[in-house]
Amino acid sequence: MSDFWSRYRRNYAAVFGLAIVVLILIMALTASFLYPNDPFRLIGKPLSEPFTNGFLLGSDSLGRDVASGIVHGAKTSLLIGFVATIVSVFIGIFFGAFAGYFGGRVDDILMRVTEIFQTIPSFIFAILLVAIMKPSIVSIVIAIAVVSWPGVARLVRGEFLAIKNREFVQACHTLGMGDFRIMLREILPNCLSPIIVVGSLMIATAILIESGLAFLGLGDPNIMSWGFLIGAGRTMLRSAWWVCTFPGVAILITVLAINLIGEGLNDALNPRLKERQ
Amino acid sequence: MKQKILSIDNLSILLPAGADRQYAVQHVDLELHAGETVCVVGESGSGKSLTARAVMGLLPAPHVRVAEGSIIFGAEDISKVDYERLRELRGSEISMIFQEPMTALNPVMTIGNQIDEIFRYHVSMSAKERVEKALSLLFEVNLPDPEKIIDAYPHELSGGQRQRSMIAMALALGPKILIADEPTTALDVTTQAQILQLIRDMQKRLDTGVLFITHDFGVVADIADRVVVMQEGKIVETGTAKQVLTKPKHSYTKSLIAAIPRLKPRKARLRASEVVLRAEGVYKSFGSGGSFFGFGKPSREVKAVQNVQLELRRGETLGVVGESGSGKSTLARCVIRLIDCDQGKIELGDVDITKLNRNELRPYRKRIQMIFQDPFASLNPRIRVGDIISQGPLLQGVERHDAVNRAYKLLDTVGLDRRSFDRFPHEFSGGQRQRIGIARALSLKPDILVADEPVSALDVSIQAQILQLLDEIRTQMDLSMLFITHDLRVAAQVCDYVAVMQHGKIVEMGPTAELFVAPKDAYTKSLLAAVPGKDWHFSEINK
Numbered sequence: 025m026s027d028f029w030s031r032y033r034r035n036y037a038a039v040f041g042l043a044i045v046v047l048i049l050i051m052a053l054t055a056s057f058l059y060p061n062d063p064f065r066l067i068g069k070p071l072s073e074p075f076t077n078g079f080l081l082g083s084d085s086l087g088r089d090v091a092s093g094i095v096h097g098a099k100t101s102l103l104i105g106f107v108a109t110i111v112s113v114f115i116g117i118f119f120g121a122f123a124g125y126f127g128g129r130v131d132d133i134l135m136r137v138t139e140i141f142q143t144i145p146s147f148i149f150a151i152l153l154v155a156i157m158k159p160s161i162v163s164i165v166i167a168i169a170v171v172s173w174p175g176v177a178r179l180v181r182g183e184f185l186a187i188k189n190r191e192f193v194q195a196c197h198t199l200g201m202g203d204f205r206i207m208l209r210e211i212l213p214n215c216l217s218p219i220i221v222v223g224s225l226m227i228a229t230a231i232l233i234e235s236g237l238a239f240l241g242l243g244d245p246n247i248m249s250w251g252f253l254i255g256a257g258r259t260m261l262r263s264a265w266w267v268c269t270f271p272g273v274a275i276l277i278t279v280l281a282i283n284l285i286g287e288g289l290n291d292a293l294n295p296r297l298k299e300r301q
Numbered sequence: 302m303k304q305k306i307l308s309i310d311n312l313s314i315l316l317p318a319g320a321d322r323q324y325a326v327q328h329v330d331l332e333l334h335a336g337e338t339v340c341v342v343g344e345s346g347s348g349k350s351l352t353a354r355a356v357m358g359l360l361p362a363p364h365v366r367v368a369e370g371s372i373i374f375g376a377e378d379i380s381k382v383d384y385e386r387l388r389e390l391r392g393s394e395i396s397m398i399f400q401e402p403m404t405a406l407n408p409v410m411t412i413g414n415q416i417d418e419i420f421r422y423h424v425s426m427s428a429k430e431r432v433e434k435a436l437s438l439l440f441e442v443n444l445p446d447p448e449k450i451i452d453a454y455p456h457e458l459s460g461g462q463r464q465r466s467m468i469a470m471a472l473a474l475g476p477k478i479l480i481a482d483e484p485t486t487a488l489d490v491t492t493q494a495q496i497l498q499l500i501r502d503m504q505k506r507l508d509t510g511v512l513f514i515t516h517d518f519g520v521v522a523d524i525a526d527r528v529v530v531m532q533e534g535k536i537v538e539t540g541t542a543k544q545v546l547t548k549p550k551h552s553y554t555k556s557l558i559a560a561i562p563r564l565k566p567r568k569a570r571l572r573a574s575e576v577v578l579r580a581e582g583v584y585k586s587f588g589s590g591g592s593f594f595g596f597g598k599p600s601r602e603v604k605a606v607q608n609v610q611l612e613l614r615r616g617e618t619l620g621v622v623g624e625s626g627s628g629k630s631t632l633a634r635c636v637i638r639l640i641d642c643d644q645g646k647i648e649l650g651d652v653d654i655t656k657l658n659r660n661e662l663r664p665y666r667k668r669i670q671m672i673f674q675d676p677f678a679s680l681n682p683r684i685r686v687g688d689i690i691s692q693g694p695l696l697q698g699v700e701r702h703d704a705v706n707r708a709y710k711l712l713d714t715v716g717l718d719r720r721s722f723d724r725f726p727h728e729f730s731g732g733q734r735q736r737i738g739i740a741r742a743l744s745l746k747p748d749i750l751v752a753d754e755p756v757s758a759l760d761v762s763i764q765a766q767i768l769q770l771l772d773e774i775r776t777q778m779d780l781s782m783l784f785i786t787h788d789l790r791v792a793a794q795v796c797d798y799v800a801v802m803q804h805g806k807i808v809e810m811g812p813t814a815e816l817f818v819a820p821k822d823a824y825t826k827s828l829l830a831a832v833p834g835k836d837w838h839f840s841e842i843n844k
Contacts, residue, residue, distance in 0.1 A: 191679035194639050195741060199693035200666040213683040 031292040038288020044281035048274075052098035059092035063248040071264045082266040084256055090267060093253045094274050100249040101278065104161065104234045105227040108168035113223050115169065116176025117212070123177070124184025125207050135181070138174045146171035150233055154242045161244050164237060168230045179222055183215035217293035224289055228282040235275050250275050306477050306510050307333040307356065312370035312380075314351050314360065314534075325351045325365065326534045333478065333510040338501075340513045340521045340542070342557070343531035344760040349514050352531070353480045355380065356512065357397050358387045374478070393423045396471040400483040402463035406455040412439070412466045413451035419473045438469040442499060460625075461492035468499060475507050482514045489624035489787065494831035497524055516760065518561050519790070519834030522546055530554045546837060560765040562790040564832055566813040570617070570797055577748050577781045578613040578636065578669070583645035585628075585635055605631040606642070607805040611783075613749065618775065618782040620796030620813070622789060622828070628805035629785045633753045636783060637671050638662060649749075667697055667745035674754040676734035680726035686712075686737055687722035693744045704744075711740040714777075715770060732763035736770070743774065750775075751783045756791060768795055789832050793817055801825045 033039060051058070061067060066087040074082040081091040123134040141149075150167040157163035187193065188211060196206050237243055238251025239258070250271040257267025309331040316325045326348040333339050343349040354360055356372055358379060372379040374395065379387070399405040407415060416435040420426050426434070432451070439447035442465040455463055464484060471479055481500065485493040501524065504511055513524060521528055525542040530551065538551040549555045585606040605628040613619045623629045635642040638654055646653045654665055673679035680689060687708050694704040712719050715736040726734060735755065742750055752771065756764040772795065775782055786792050792799055793813060800810040801824065809822040820826045829835070 191673040191675055192681040194634075195671065195673065195679055195738070196692075197639055198637055198666060198669075198671050199741075199745065200663040200696050201692070210681055210684075214681070 028292050032288050035288040035291050037284045038291070041281040041284025041288065044277060045285060048098055048278055048281070049102065051095055052102055055095045055099055058095050059089065061089075061092065063092040063096040064088060071260070071267075073264075074266050081270045082264070084253070084267045085260060085264070090253065090270055093248050094250065094271055096248040097250045097253060097271065098274070098278075100161075100244075100247050101231050101234060101251075101275070104165055104168065104249075105230040105282075108165045108172070108230040108234075109223055109226045111165065111169035112173040112226065113176050113219065115173040117180050117219065119173070119177040120180025120182075121184055121207050121212065124181035125188055125203070125211070127185070131181070134177075138177050141171070142174045144171075147233060147236060150237060151240065151242060154237055159237075159242050159244055161247060164234060164242075164244065167237070168233050171233070172226055172229060176219065176222060176226075179218055180215060183218060184211055187211045187214055221286055221290045221293060224286040225283060228279040228286070231275065231279060231282075303335045303337065303508075305332055306335050306374065307331075307512070308373045309352070309356070310371050310373065312352070312355065312372060313368045314348070314355060315366055315368040317364040322534065324368065324534055326355070326531075329370070329531075329534075329536055331529060331536075331539075333512055335477065335510050336504065336508045337526045338504065338511040338513055338524055339527045339529060340515055340525035341529045341531060342515060342518065342521055344516060344557075344762065346533070347531040348534040349531050350482055353397070353482050353512060353514050356478070356480060357391060357395060358382075359397075389423075392419050392476070393474045394476050395478045395480065396474075396476045397480040397482065398464070398467045398471050398484045400486050402460065402467045402487075403455060405467060406463060408455050411452050411454055412458070416451075416466075416470050416473060419470060423474055434473070435469075438473055439466070442466070442469045442472075442503070444469070459492075460488050461495065464488060464492075464496050465499065468496075468503065472503055472507060472509070475509075477510060478512065479504070479509050480512045480514075483516070484513075485520065486515070486517070490789070490831040490833070491624065491827055493520075493833065494523075497833070500524070517833060518546070518558060518761075519832065519837070522834035522837035530557070556762060560762045562761075562765070562768070562788070562794040564790050564793050564817070564829075564835055566793045566817040567795070567797070569812050569814045572617060572797075573615040575615040576612055577615050577650065578611070578783070579646075579648040580609055580611040580632075580636060581646045581648070583609045583632070583635055583647065584643045585631055585640065586643060604805050606635060609645075609802075609805075609807055611636075611800065611807075613781050613783055615748075615781055616775070616779050617797040618784050618795055620784045620786060620792040620799040621802055622786055622792045622799060623802035624787060624828075626804075627802040629787075629802050630753055631805075632802070633671070633751050633783065633785050637669055637751050639671075663697075667693075668747055669749040669751065670742040670745055670747040672735075672738055672742050672750060672752040672755045675758050676731045676738060677758075679738050680734055682726055684725075685722070686724055686726065686729075689726070689737060690740045690744050693741060697745060707744060708740070711743055714743065714774065715740045730763075731759055732767060735759065735763075735767055739767075739770065739774070743778070746778075747780070749781045749783065751785070753785045754787065755784075757786065757788065764791075771795065789817075789828060801828065 067089055068079060068083050068087050069077050070083060070085050070087040072079045072083045074080065079089055079091065083089055119134050119138060123131040150171045153167035153170060154163050193206060193210055196210055234249065235251030235254065238249050239255040241255055243249055243252045253271035254268050257264065261268050309329055312326060312329040313324050314326040316323060329352055341349045341352060351360065355367055356379065360366055367380040413435055416438060417431050420431045420434065435451055436447050439450055444450050444462060444465050450458065458466065485496050488496060497520065500511065515521060521542065528540060528542050528545040529536055530538040530545065530553065532553045538545060538549065538554045545554060549558055583606055586602050586604045588602045609632055611619065621629045621632060634640045636647055642655060647655050649665055649668055652665065654662060657665065690708040690711055691704040694707055695701065709719055709722065712721055717733060717736055726737065729737065756767050759767060768791065774780065784796055796813050799813050799816050800807045801822065803824050809816065809820065809825045816825065817829065820829055
């Protein structure tokens with residue numbers, strides 16, 4: 025573990041990314057202290073510019089505080105990003121592990137199913153799913169998970185295919201170990217590194233999808249999120265630039281920071297790849 | 302003595318900080334004359350390959366670089382010349398052949414194109430001349446049907462043919478020095494013998510100086526004029542081949558030579574009457590290809606094992622020898638039911654295990670266990686050594702306390718410290734890992750051990766230790782062993798009975814002592830004739 029951290033630390037950009045994400049996390053957790061008011065409350069003059077009328081980042085067309093929206097929205101964006109990623113990683117591991125381990129007919133069928141999901145443009149598929157299920161946090165998480173698991177499944181399948189023929193797995197067969205135990209105890213721990221790396225990058229993608237959905241008005245109407253703020257301000261982009269810009273910057277910074285972390289994890293977990301350069 | 306063409310003086314190669322030693326190679330002096338073969342011998346990590354690479358200017362700079370000393374070729378110091386000059390020298394004056402011809406050749410270019418490149422970069426010739434020259438080169442290295450091979454891609458050739466093509470490329474411009482880095486290690490013995498012969502012939506014709514890197518003293522005995530023995534980056538002994546092979550001075554050289562398995566069959570022992578394992582009419586073939594959903598018949602079929610009969614009696618070691626692709630590993634995996642055979646019976650005692658399903662098979666698993674070839678792939682890197690050894694008994698329903706105790710005892714048996722129990726596999730060397738693998742196989746108290754090339758990935762001195770350990774364990778526990786190997790010298794040393802496999806069939810079987818002295822089958826004879834250094838071994842035996 026300390027070994028891992030010392031390798032991670034060598035990548036300054038990744039440490040920077042981690043610091044940013046920690047800051048955003050703290051911001052999200054302390055949102056109710058920073059802005060005790062409901063972010064949906066109309067608390068001042070509509071369309072105030074930043075630093076006027078007591079608004080740090082201005083207000084929107086109804087007089088809602090943009091800064092408060094960003095702080096509270098961070099909670100939603102991060103939460104959806106994490107939960108959707110965890111769900112899709114689980115689905116992906118399940119499909120990939122079975123396909124890779126058992127091979128043959130099982131592999132053929134599971135991979136054809138995966139391909140069907142891969143052929144549908146993911147964002148449009150997500151829109152469709154949310155539209156059918158009615159917009160809510162749960163339906164958004166489900167939609168994001170459903171469109172993003174195939175990548176994980178492919179990755180896990182590849183790893184399982186490579187590892188299942190290694191001699192230590194054969195040794196487990198000769199000891200009489202059962203299939204599920206071999207999959208879980210012997211193979212899965214050996215392919216965690218790439219899964220963690222891909223998972224960390226998927227969080228960023230999930231945040232982007234969520235913002236996109238909210239921007240199109242398919243977000244949960246009762247919960248503040250960054251996409252919602254952008255959606256609310258998009259008609260006044262030329263007259264009141266701040267309503268869209270600040271949440272957009274928040275998304276940009278978060279996604280960038282998460283990508284930097286993913287990169288750093290990749291270097292730290294697969295040190296050999298880095299040395300080859 | 303002929304003209305001196307290469308002299309390495311006081312060469313030291315620096316390793317990056319954090320490596321297990323500061324210098325990969327330290328104060329190495331070496332000379333090579335025209336028409337001479339100098340063998341650099343050593344175990345893995347001795348620095349022999351890096352020395353060769355330094356001559357080619359192929360060190361992985363900037364991490365690994367020449368720290369001091371010089372490599373004089375002609376009038377210049379290769380370690381100091383610039384990149385352009387180095388490029389001129391490479392291929393034309395100094396060339397190299399590698400261990401694995403499949404990775405050394407470019408897979409997307411035809412052999413002809415790759416030979417052509419050398420001419421295009423180094424000399425000016427018309428396209429027609431170049432093709433003619435390439436053809437004559439392929440002809441010279443005894444490749445069958447050069448017109449066809451010139452248009453072939455590397456994957457279409459066999460290992461031996463690839464290495465021949467590599468040699469054709471290396472010798473295309475008649476270089477003064479040929480560096481051969483373990484060029485026959487990845488090849489079968491019969492192919493190895495042919496390639497060694499080819500290198501000798503070409504060398505005689507072109508008066509090339511050959512710097513030959515190898516770990517195999519048998520190869521040294523066959524090819525070397527002079528020998529340089531390296532240990533941990535330093536030269537411990539140099540001399541003519543005869544001197545070093547018959548009267549080694551340094552203790553390391555002596556121990557290396559002593560560790561080489563002799564092609565001297567072990568004495569026959571009394572054969573027990575109890576048959577512990579019997580295979581009858583075993584067939585196995587592999588198919589590949591198929592359609593979209595995996596339905597339909599496979600398009601290609603390889604018959605890996607055909608109609609094999611075997612009988613293993615209590616306490617004996619039955620060797621299965623053969624070259625790569627002979628089906629010996631497939632047979633081992635069928636016997637232990639890692640793969641199901643298509644036809645035939647495999648009887649453990651009086652139970653046919655091919656008919657059992659997985660649950661019925663479980664109680665029989667513990668009677669037959671396997672030792673694997675690659676000590677780095679055969680242990681799960683994420684699981685502690687103690688758990689690796691004790692998980693078998695736990696699965697078979699032994700109490701945790703007893704399983705742990707058994708694991709500790711097994712660590713003693715295989716000669717490892719009890720503290721190894723809580724460590725992870727990556728903390729151990731290849732030989733130690735193989736010991737862990739053996740402990741795991743023994744953890745279920747089996748009657749039969751199937752050893753699939755258990756020592757072929759190890760250095761000779763480690764190899765000797767592991768073979769000795771296996772022998773001790775076998776006597777101690779009254780085990781029977783099915784021993785798969787490609788190395789006849791190893792087989793001679795450990796096996797009571799030997800079966801020779803070719804193209805999936807057993808072509809000859811008999812007691813080791815008889816089979817090695819008077820082989821009947823033509824294939825067995827050719828295998829025995831190809832064993833590197835056999836003249837040396839036999840002359841020693843006759844003494």
